[in-house]
Amino acid sequence: MASSDSERPTAAPVIGITTYLEQAQTGVWDVRASFLPKVYIDAVTDAGGTAVLLPPQPVNPAAVRRLLDSLDGLIVSGGADVDPARYGQQPHAKTGAPRTDRDDWEDALLTAAIDAELPFLGICRGAQMLNVALGGTLHQHLPDVVGSEKYQPAPAEFGSESVSIAAGTALSTLLGDGLDVHVYHHQALDRVADGLLVSARTADGVIEAVELPSVPFGVAVQWHPEENEADRRLFAGLVAAAREHASQKEQQ
Template sequence: MSGCDDAGPDNGPDAGGRRPVVGITTYVERARQGVWDVAAAYLQYDYVQLVTRAGGVPVLLPPPGPGAAPAGEVLARVDALVLAGGRDVDARYYGAEPHPTADPPATDRDQWELALTRAALDDGVPLLGICRGAQVLAVALGGTLVQHVPDLPGARAHKHGPGEFASHTVRTVPGSRVATALGAEAVVSCYHHQAVERLPDGLRATAHAEDGVVEGVEVDGEGFAVGVQWHPEQTLDDLRLVESLVQAAREQEER
């Protein structure tokens, strides 16, 4: 594991050179601060810490609204992309009706992240999808999702009660980017009730839970486009996966 509790602006990874800029997607939600109740770009601060400790410079990428710069223009200003966790992707984007347990859709975020994902894949921008982000990656390429994992025969808990993460072991596929970063298996924190079902062409499963549920995916080829169902931001003492993303961004800049 990489322990980087003392990493700061002057002593973190790659302190002697330019740190890659990593865009992180967010919601737009109502937020209260003092007397104000306004729309705000919202992201758990753990994601910011995760990217910073791994050697990147975090920049938030909320849904920009109508008339804003296209996704490709936004991505031209960052070196890598993190699709953060969040609500279920609207099932209508992969031709299904929403399951009764599905979250209310966040249409603005769905549209923005699907556009960012496709642009990142087209432009070779290194990408890491976290939980929902892994599902966005699959849907962007034409895949489908299991809408309620507990409906699967033999499925174990992939989350506990509201706001309570589950912990389990995932096994990685040899030769995959996830295996290179984490080894043959890893204990991870997860909180999801949906998962990748049908893999689209060009996307392969690279990690599975003990019950067979897909926990990691990546796009074929030399680029870095990886999705994981677990939450690396919950274990800030293990930066290996996000360090791999940051390293991919450095290598992309050098080409």
Template sequence: MDAQPLIGITTYLTRARWGVAWDTRAAVLPAAYAEHVQRAGGMAVLLPPDAPATAAATVRRLDGLVLAGGDDLDPALYGQERHPRAGAPVPERDRWELALLAEALRQELPLLGVCRGMQLMNVHAGGTLVQHLPDVVGHEDHNPVAGAFSDHLVKPLPSTRLGELLPEPCDVATHHHQGVDRLGEGLVVSAYAEDGTVEALEYEGRAAFALGVQWHPEVRSDLRLTRALVTASRD
């Protein structure tokens, strides 16, 4: 049996409560991320925020990387003031994940960005974000119920890596209020929502697996994207 590739998954850094009385700062992640990687044949390891200087060594120990969803990125990273509806920034997480992404690209580590992770890829490449998507699209369909996932249709583009993995339009799990505005250098769009929102990004001409999606594959049963990451990580 082939060894399971080791897939690192980034985590939140937030205050959390559990047990009888614990209420403290914690590195946390919804279990669905690790379970999805495990079902796809990978071994999941969580990567809480650390000093950016450790990113290179961390990436060398991994076979693949998932940049997980979560907190809004600090808009100062792309030269904007914070929108009234934007969440409070978590600079430790931003710095850590930007360093991980840079090293993953440099070392050609297979990677998958999920929601915030896709937005991070765009900002790292010099792009910008829409800080509150309803201001642009005029509806709340990407995040209709706080704390719950909804579904909407996305249309992958042919002749892209995503289009090869998902050749037909499909419903995906959505929960986000921000999105891509100006596209970062070297990135190409590989899927759109029906309202024109960018739903997937990849790097133009890059051989190593590196894909970002605005939706949350980990909360649905379709394993195609995560299996593709695990396969690339094993290879």
């Protein structure tokens, strides 16, 4: 006997995650390759979503819209520094070489996601990319601002910082009034773009999260929640919003 619609299992929301595009070695090969640390994929699947990877590629607005129409949610992942030319600055001596292909791709994805009200989560670089895409700027080298390298202690070594979360924000609904987080960033948000709301800071004033109140779910954090296997609340929030988005599309 065929199952009724109410008996069919609910499909896992499909979450697209942007990826790196770097020189990579595997076996005998040393080539340019798209890749993403597995912790991002685990964070999505642990929260009940299905992860698909979105490597940097030439931007075609119609193709971007079609791509996002096939997704239920979007994650803009961490990685290399955003090109300072995008926010009207010359590069700092400590700013990494620009990855303009990735900048263009993620800018297009975020712009189209906002227009479509597709739920999204920015992580580290993703928070910076969101701010820049909407007209904000960055501190190019955070040690110049805070006087230490505690936000990026050493290569491949995460720092731990306490963040305070603003009451009444989407982030506070998910995480409460504060928590300790994994940080690994030498840049940070400076002038916040119009429309973004600062939802978390550290004790020394560094912006660690922003959100876009004009969309159903638009959250971006400067820290690395994917590194905390014991706490998947941010990803659960995204997946829940993605499930609601998918349900609304089916009803249209």
